[in-house]
Amino acid sequence: SAAVVAHILGAESMSVWKDVDGVLNADPKIFPDAVKIDSLNYLDTIELAYSGAQVIHPKTIRPLENKKIPLYVKPFGNPSAAGSIICENAQPVTVPVYIWRENQILITMRAKDFAFVLEESLSHIFEIIHRHHLTVSLVQSSAVTISVCVDNNRFVERAINELQDAYLVTWNDNLRLLTIRGTTPEILKKEQENRTILLSQTTRRTARLVITHEQR
Numbered sequence: 001s002a003a004v005v006a007h008i009l010g011a012e013s014m015s016v017w018k019d020v021d022g023v024l025n026a027d028p029k030i031f032p033d034a035v036k037i038d039s040l041n042y043l044d045t046i047e048l049a050y051s052g053a054q055v056i057h058p059k060t061i062r063p064l065e066n067k068k069i070p071l072y073v074k075p076f077g078n079p080s081a082a083g084s085i086i087c088e089n090a091q092p093v094t095v096p097v098y099i100w101r102e103n104q105i106l107i108t109m110r111a112k113d114f115a116f117v118l119e120e121s122l123s124h125i126f127e128i129i130h131r132h133h134l135t136v137s138l139v140q141s142s143a144v145t146i147s148v149c150v151d152n153n154r155f156v157e158r159a160i161n162e163l164q165d166a167y168l169v170t171w172n173d174n175l176r177l178l179t180i181r182g183t184t185p186e187i188l189k190k191e192q193e194n195r196t197i198l199l200s201q202t203t204r205r206t207a208r209l210v211i212t213h214e215q216r
Helices: 002-009 042-051 058-066 122-131 156-166 185-192
Strands: 014-018 071-075 084-086 097-111 136-141 145-151 167-181 197-202 206-212
Touching: 002 014, 002 058, 042 058, 042 097, 042 167, 058 071, 097 156, 122 145, 122 156, 136 197, 156 167, 167 185, 185 197, 185 206
Parallel strands: 014 071
Antiparallel strands: 071 084, 097 145, 097 167, 136 145, 167 206, 197 206
16 A cells, blocks of 8 residues: 555655565575575566565555655664665665465366366366465476466365366365575575475576475
């Protein structure tokens, strides 16, 4: 709501106050060596927020980006601290960013007649997912299967029951999704050690691991 008001008024800037020093590259409760990111551009911020970072809500950025309004994230315990700034011209984040998303369910669907899922069933699957208000955090497909990682909510059971009418469905619950932006082979190897990985996905900059909820 503050971002919408800032957009309507054409504000020079907007500030949010948190119990941390600014935008950190990881949750300090999980990663004690987390560091502050001094500046981020709008694109990086949206990506981090959508992946599950708790500092900024994903819908906060769009009204600010439309009018190029900078957003300051500052600690309420130290109002004079610089905090972090989110703005148009900030350089891409250079430190690796770790984001945990808890309480995930991995659902895998396969057509009963070995049809190609992407060609014939994709729109139907996502229509069911949308209708049952499931938030998709990851998608991965093969020729005959499609897997989605979704937030667990009270509609999941109904969605799975409907999907089972048309597809062969398997699922695992009580999972965690780890997103690493700015990953390296060394970081990925370290985070995979002594963990049960049900699904992994790696692109040029980002690794995503669906992990069983167990301690290392």
